[in-house]
Amino acid sequence: MDTSEERHDQSQAGEQSLFPSTGSEEEPDETRRKRTFKHLFGSSKIFLAPEEKPSERPELQGSLIIQSKAEEHYTNGQEAMGMSKYEKAVICFSKAITLQPEQTRLHVSQAEAYLQLCDFQSAAACYKQARLLEPGAFSDRLAFIYYLQGQCLFDQGLFLDAVEAFRKAAEVKPGCSAYRIRSLACLTAAGHHSDCLKLLNECIASDGPTSDYYIFRARLHKLLHQTSKCYQDVKLALALSPTCPNARAMLLQLQEASEYARQKALDRALAGQLPEALSMIDIALQNSPEDERLYLFRGTLYRRLKDFTAAIEDLVQAVELSEEEEEEREVRGQVEAKDKKDEHGSVQEEAQFQLVLTYNDFAVQCFSRGLYAEATLLLNKAIEEEKGQAGLYLNRGDCFFKQGDWNFALADYQQAEEMMQPNDPAVRLRCAVLHNTLGSFCFQDGRFSEAADMFSLAIQYNPEVSQYYENRLKASRKVPNLEQARQDLICMLILDSTNEEVLPLLMNLFPGCSVSNILSSPAGQAVRVQLMDTIQACRSSSSDQQKLTEQLQKMDLTNETTEPQAEESSEAEKELKLCVNQQEMQIILKSLLQVKEVVSTFVH
Template identity: 40%
Template sequence: MTDNKDADWLKERSEYTTPHTRISSAKTTVSHKNSVNMQQFYPTICFPGDEDSPGIPSPRDEEWAARNASRAAKAEMDNAEVFSTQVDEEVIEGAKQRHRLILTEEASNHSDAISMEEMVCTKVQQHTEAALQLMSQDKHPAAIRLLNKAMHLQPDHIDLYVHRAEAFLRLTDFQSAILNYKRACVMDPNRTQYYNRLAFVYYFQGQCLYDQKLYPEALEAFSRATEMRPEVIGYQLRSIACLAALQRHGECLSLINKQLEMEHQNADLYIMRARLHRLFKNTTLSYYDVKDALEIDEYHPEAKRLMTVLIKHSVDLKNEAMKLNLLGRYRDALQKISLAIETNPSQPEFHILRGALHRRVGDFNSAIDDYLLALDKTDHDETNPLYMDTQRQLLLTYNDFAVECFSKNFFEEAIILLNKAIKGERNEKGLYINRGDCFFKDGNLQFALADYQQALELDPTDAMIHSRIAAIHNEHGLLNYQDKNYIEAESRFTLAAQHNPRMPKFYISRCKVRQVMENTAGARDDILFALHLDPLNKEVISMMSRLFPGKTANDVLHSPAALEAKKAVEHLVVRASPVRLDNMSSDNKSTNVQKTSEETPPPPSPWKAGKCFPGLKACMVEQDFHIKIAVEKKMINHQVQDALHHRPSLNIDSGRVQQMPKEIPRGKRTKKGNLIPMPPSKPKTKKSEGWKQFSTGIGVGN
């Protein structure tokens, strides 16, 4: 019986749980039947098990009835075309109550959620404060555990990562600290404070690795710190120290150069680069770096110490070079003084010494470069004794270079070098003599004579200068004699004899000129002078027989005129005074040439050559000067003889381009064709002009 009741209840329950099917069937019934009471579909429901009150509806039945009523109201709204839209007041009121109930439940749930968030925040704050207190007590592991709990509650709290990174840093757990700071940087990329702290952690890690001599790992840590904060010089310096420890000096130097481009006023960087340059044996660059560091901070202790070391080392090298120079080991001395200059390049004395050594070994270009550098390092201060000494050495080097060019027949180059030397020193007679020799060898006798005269003004008693001037006048006299300009030739030979009165060939040449000019008395005096100066000269004896006909050589030598000539020869002196020339330069301040012959010449330069500094060289000595003249004349004689004795034949064996000219008849022909020879022409007689004819011209003296 009970089973049947339960089955009926389930069936009825299933019918009420499918209201849409029931309503759709009701719609169909209503469409076929005009009107049906909706209450017929919802009879009074009695749930099984309610035996105490059968037939009386329970609260559950009322609820189901209300739901069925609402479904019926909805069905009526769906059939709006057939049924009216009127809704009961009870249904509306029930809907309002249900809406109020829903709003009340949402409000209560929201208040519960806010209280939970506050509770989480409070807990996180408690953990954080407790962790900070533990960190202040150096209980970092416990603090890290509390921070971990707080992170589980609020994983997006940035300060928790920062605090935990600091706790790991106190425990020297650099990797964990770096990870936490990286997390903080990712969560808030606009906070530069986190990046700066992360760079410091890298730097701290690198310093610990550097102390453990783990240089590659330390370099990586310092490099990361430098990348994050390139403006911090300490990070750069530690990277440089790691590179130096790893013997990677090239990279180390490049880092320092890059840093100095950004920071010019850091003396420590200059000192560090100076040490690197010294390690690379670039002592010159090391010196200038130390000098720059002292200009920034003149009391920098390390810079002062390095400068003292460099100066002392350079002085020692210079002393060694001086000893080697005195021993004649010029190449070794050059090496030592070069090292001294590299160690301390600011000293002009070192350049002067090296220039003198270059001059010793014949490297004149290098010597000139050193002297010019020395002049620059004295700031061209003419009151400085070093400047005067350098200027003197430079002029001597120009002269030596010119002598070298002269010996190789580069006369134009020698003249250019001597011009430079004379421009700097106008009171050195040797420079004018050498330039005159160059002009003489180049065939410019007028310029040579002008230079000799200029040298004679500086030293009127120099016999070498007089001898050169005499030779020049003798050459001019010979040229004038060949051109039959006898008056000028006589004056030239006279000047030659005045400058060098003990040269017999000058008197012989003048004697010949005077014979042509019919000055017999003067010719006899000249031949007597030549006889006393060179009694064995064959040319003198032959000319004496013409000037003193009918007398022997003994009679001529014991004649009163010969005795007077002998006395004059014994007292022969140079009678020519120097010819004053105009200043050859427009700079009047740089010359001290006197204007009158009575004034004394300026004294020579007080500079004297020592063992280390060679003196002024001459292009030619007097003997070479006369040998050169004799060789040139001998060469000319050979050329003339070759032209006379080895003349080419006039016969032409090759074909002719033009026709042969017609034969010129040598006489008149008769009508029969016979040739009448022409009478021979009478030779023309030359009128006598009253001149004496000489079989030989002026000879060339040996």
């Protein structure tokens, strides 16, 4: 009993001690709260207010421990760098970075350690991290690392990898052209000339043109077989630096290659190998595209190959280049040697003459295809360039004749007649045909007297054609002029006794007389003598038909004749091809087929 009561009393006392009375007014509230925490949690300070906690030891704070350890690793790394133990230094700096990744100097130190190990990729990565921590810093060093990496790759023959390294260096420092230059060298060494040319054009656009850039690009164009562009770049380099030795040396090489190709083209042309000659002169022009002699040569070849459009372009270019060079000499006031001036003058004159020949030959081709209006336009251009060539007027007269422009044709024939030798067959035969044609139209219109006069002019130009006498005979009968008609009939009998028209006319004009009686009569003999004298007078300029043929052959420039060199035209070259060729002229001499259809409408 006593024991249980004692336990009950102790329990009550414990409760009173565990939960002390709050009714005591002698203790402050704060004191009671602290005593309560102490009874509940003992010595634990986790729930104490910060100001109630005792101060900690500095050497036991976490941030200071990390900082101290990172500094230790950094110091060890620096010591390793001093002893050239770069692998150990990398490890030490890496540990320090792990503890304090925000420290820029740690990344820089590790980058330098990697750089000593020639690990450019890792060094660049470290410097890139440092740049992130300090934007705008370390650009020079990072670009230099990329440059070193590119140079090492270049030395190893890894040109494309080197290009990538130099490209990164240029991105870090865009204003430094040295990195782009190294990229150009890598692309050239790798054989990527097109990519190199593209990059070089960007350099010229950004940095501005220089003679070195132009020389570099000229060499690239030469490697790409773009010789004309190579020449242009060399000229641009010389314009910026007239004494540039590299530019002058390249220009000399191009000129020598051009001259060699020109000589080869000349040999091929003399051998009659015109397509091969054209290929060689193309090469010569690529090496020297401002040489007017080469355009003259190629234009002449094109004319001989009947590529008249290309020939005209080249010859016009030759004339323009000659004129420009002459103007430049006058502006500069340079005193040239007389032979050099004569050379340029002769090239210009020859080019102008070849241009006239080309217009004429082109017109002859159009004439042969029935394109008479086009041929007339071409001959107009030729006459505008050269007004002293009678053959041009003859050809234009032929074009007018074919188009029925008789008066224009007659004017051109008469102009040619004034410029040519008297009784020249080329103009004499044409004038005869034209007057016979005009007489035929006069006869159709009933103007018989004018028709007789026209036929008389035709006979005056060519007294050997029986048809002319027949036409004048019929016009004389209409006038009437029977005496003239009888004389013309006798001439017909002498020139062409087989003419079917003779017999009806004979019965009408000499009724009851035979051909032999008429020809043996005094009147017949007198007409014969007069006719022979007239024919002999016309033949005095060319004793026989063979001489006429030879002259026509000289005027007809065909591929059968041997043409001279491009720069030295022979006399045969300077003759103009005629629209009416030798065969057509022979037809005219025999039967006058050009006007046969017209005459047949009124000679009955």
